[in-house]
Amino acid sequence: MAEPLLELRNLRKNYGALVVTDDVSLSVEPGELHAIIGPNGAGKTTLIHQISGMLPSNSGQILFAGEDITNLAMPQRVDRGLARSFQITSILPGFSALENVALAVQARSGSSFRFFGTAAQEKDLNIPAMECLSEVGLGARAHIPAGLLSHGEKRQLELAIGLATAPKLLLLDEPLAGTGHDESQRVVETLRRLKSRLTIMLIEHDMEAVFSLADRVSVLVYGRVIATDTPERIRANPDVRAAYLGEEEMV
Amino acid sequence: MTEIAETHSAPSLGARLEIIPVVLFAAFAAAPLLATFSGAEGYVLSLLTRVMIFGVAAMALDLILGYGALVSFGHAAFLGLGGYAVGILASHGFEDALIQVPVALVASAAFALVTGAISLRTKGVYFIMITLAFGQMVYFLATSLAPYGGDDGMTLASRSLIAGSGWLENDFTFYWVCLLCLFAAYALSRSIVASRFGRVLRGTRENAVRMEAIGFRPFRFQLAAYVISGMMAGLAGCLLANQAEFVSPAFMTWQRSGELIFMVVLGGLGSLHGAIIGAAAFLLLEEFLPEILHTVSFFLSEETRSHLAENWKMVFGPLLILIVLFVRGGIMGLLRRSHYG
Numbered sequence: 266m267a268e269p270l271l272e273l274r275n276l277r278k279n280y281g282a283l284v285v286t287d288d289v290s291l292s293v294e295p296g297e298l299h300a301i302i303g304p305n306g307a308g309k310t311t312l313i314h315q316i317s318g319m320l321p322s323n324s325g326q327i328l329f330a331g332e333d334i335t336n337l338a339m340p341q342r343v344d345r346g347l348a349r350s351f352q353i354t355s356i357l358p359g360f361s362a363l364e365n366v367a368l369a370v371q372a373r374s375g376s377s378f379r380f381f382g383t384a385a386q387e388k389d390l391n392i393p394a395m396e397c398l399s400e401v402g403l404g405a406r407a408h409i410p411a412g413l414l415s416h417g418e419k420r421q422l423e424l425a426i427g428l429a430t431a432p433k434l435l436l437l438d439e440p441l442a443g444t445g446h447d448e449s450q451r452v453v454e455t456l457r458r459l460k461s462r463l464t465i466m467l468i469e470h471d472m473e474a475v476f477s478l479a480d481r482v483s484v485l486v487y488g489r490v491i492a493t494d495t496p497e498r499i500r501a502n503p504d505v506r507a508a509y510l511g512e513e514e515m516v
Numbered sequence: 517m518t519e520i521a522e523t524h525s526a527p528s529l530g531a532r533l534e535i536i537p538v539v540l541f542a543a544f545a546a547a548p549l550l551a552t553f554s555g556a557e558g559y560v561l562s563l564l565t566r567v568m569i570f571g572v573a574a575m576a577l578d579l580i581l582g583y584g585a586l587v588s589f590g591h592a593a594f595l596g597l598g599g600y601a602v603g604i605l606a607s608h609g610f611e612d613a614l615i616q617v618p619v620a621l622v623a624s625a626a627f628a629l630v631t632g633a634i635s636l637r638t639k640g641v642y643f644i645m646i647t648l649a650f651g652q653m654v655y656f657l658a659t660s661l662a663p664y665g666g667d668d669g670m671t672l673a674s675r676s677l678i679a680g681s682g683w684l685e686n687d688f689t690f691y692w693v694c695l696l697c698l699f700a701a702y703a704l705s706r707s708i709v710a711s712r713f714g715r716v717l718r719g720t721r722e723n724a725v726r727m728e729a730i731g732f733r734p735f736r737f738q739l740a741a742y743v744i745s746g747m748m749a750g751l752a753g754c755l756l757a758n759q760a761e762f763v764s765p766a767f768m769t770w771q772r773s774g775e776l777i778f779m780v781v782l783g784g785l786g787s788l789h790g791a792i793i794g795a796a797a798f799l800l801l802e803e804f805l806p807e808i809l810h811t812v813s814f815f816l817s818e819e820t821r822s823h824l825a826e827n828w829k830m831v832f833g834p835l836l837i838l839i840v841l842f843v844r845g846g847i848m849g850l851l852r853r854s855h856y857g
């Protein structure tokens with residue numbers, strides 16, 4: 266078996282006495298779409314924060330493409346090909362959608378210590394940025410200030426920004442949260458297309474989407490991974506059903 | 517957030533000629549001619565020269581405050597560094613600007629690099645306080661420089677030489693040199709703001725976490741901007757020393773730092789020429805408010821009128837506060853609004 270792209274070893278995070286990530290070990294294989302599901306407050310976002318480097322871990326190890334990245338800062342992890350989206354939309358509201366994405370292209374294309382020339386007019390940045398926007402279906406909205414986009418469009422923009430960093434692994438924190446039916450269909454279709462090119466770790470509450478997209482699913486409950494398996498077997502797993510008892514989302 | 521969307525679109529040099537900066541610089545260029553006819557040539561020239569010098573300093577501050585949301589409360593320190601570089605070097609016989617200015621720029625850059633590297637580790641109020649503390653540190657250092665006048669400061673024997681010649685002694689020449697510096701600083705700042713570098717700075721102002729999440733290390737960009745800003749303010753300090761033919765710790769009191777912030781906010785954050793307009797408005801109000809008050813209060817008794825004129829600062833403060841409170845976006849905001857009807 267090939268070396269996993271991402272490997273978490275006994276990862277822990279606690280806030281005082283509250284253990285939010287409890288001895289999590291899991292691996293993401295190259296090319297797979299690995300979904301993480303779990304009830305509200307299970308620690309899914311916290312886990313993404315730890316992997317992306319926004320939050321330090323109390324103990325454990327994070328390996329990315331064989332390298333120990335546990336102590337690297339977020340920008341260094343991005344350089345190595347680890348991108349993320351945010352559950353709570355995090356964009357530059359005063360910049361156009363295109364510029365939001367072009368900045369991500371700029372981050373990986375040479376030095377940004379250039380004091381001359383108008384960045385907003387650099388074709389080398391704008392063309393790849395436009396491709397990412399078109400990929401998520403926002404091409405027509407490229408020149409709208411990001412702060413004025415609809416909620417669903419902002420979610421799509423998050424995705425486009427992540428793509429523009431040219432990641433090996435894309436961490437997506439509930440990309441469908443709060444989107445309407447049509448928009449969420451569009452995002453699911455986009456993810457289906459991206460699946461063939463990228464390794465994706467997907468956190469999502471929309472079970473229909475999860476089970477149709479995921480190659481493997483891990484279930485997180487109270488900070489612990491209680492199961493990792495194919496979607497079919499996860500659906501049939503009695504522990505998982507017990508954890509979700511009373512939650513109507515489970516199909 | 518909506519305010520940000522309103523006030524900050526990246527200015528791009530050359531893309532469209534904007535009317536306000538063109539009028540502004542044309543006015544500065546025409547002013548010496550008018551001064552000749554005013555009958556108070558020396559006075560008008562020296563006042564406008566001060567306006568331009570503070571325009572450079574306020575613009576330097578706008579670069580980090582308006583585009584980086586870094587509220588430096590110690591920027592007067594750079595005025596002092598520039599001024600003292602001129603004064604101290606001159607007192608040791610180095611009177612040429614070709615030596616003084618590079619030394620002033622290097623000193624300002626070094627000070628900005630060290631204090632910036634420390635200050636930028638903090639955010640918000642702490643950043644304000646720590647820049648203030650560094651500013652005060654330089655202020656007290658200057659007051660303790662007994663060989664260079666201590667508290668009283670020192671008078672320059674003459675203005676700086678340029679490559680050995682005394683051109684700057686002529687007030688007109690000095691005026692043009694200041695205008696040239698103002699224009700160069702403006703053009704450079706415009707370029708920086710629209711560049712790749714400036715875009716990272718502006719992006720960090722809006723959402724630093726997002727910038728890190730796409731791979732930028734905001735600290736480096738903020739520090740570089742702080743150094744550039746410090747050097748620009750240091751240059752203003754060199755000019756100010758020459759204009760006053762005098763340097764003293766009063767150059768870098770915290771009140772002076774506060775005034776710089778006021779100028780930027782008064783003119784309108786994040787437009788660069790707004791800072792120049794703010795500096796002009798501030799200095800001209802300070803200069804003419806006593807007379808204006810005297811004239812406007814014609815219906816009062818002569819005694820009250822002169823009291824009012826004497827205590828003009830009682831009106832100045834509240835007036836500034838009212839402008840900032842009720843004219844969102846400063847003078848530039850006002851101009852923009854009237855432009856769109």
Ligand SMILES: Nc1ncnc2c1ncn2[C@@H]1O[C@H](COP(=O)(O)OP(=O)(O)OP(=O)(O)O)[C@@H](O)[C@H]1O
Binds near residue numbers: 307311
């Ligand atoms: N800064 C913090 N201090 C203390 N507790 C926190 C902090 N951040 C998160 N928590 C707690 O950690 C737990 C996990 O939160 P997290 O946001 O990771 O859950 P989640 O699985 O993403 O939930 P959701 O599905 O609602 O997005 C929650 O109980 C939360 O209250």
Ligand SMILES: [Mg+2]
Binds near residue numbers: 309310
């Ligand atoms: Mg979450």
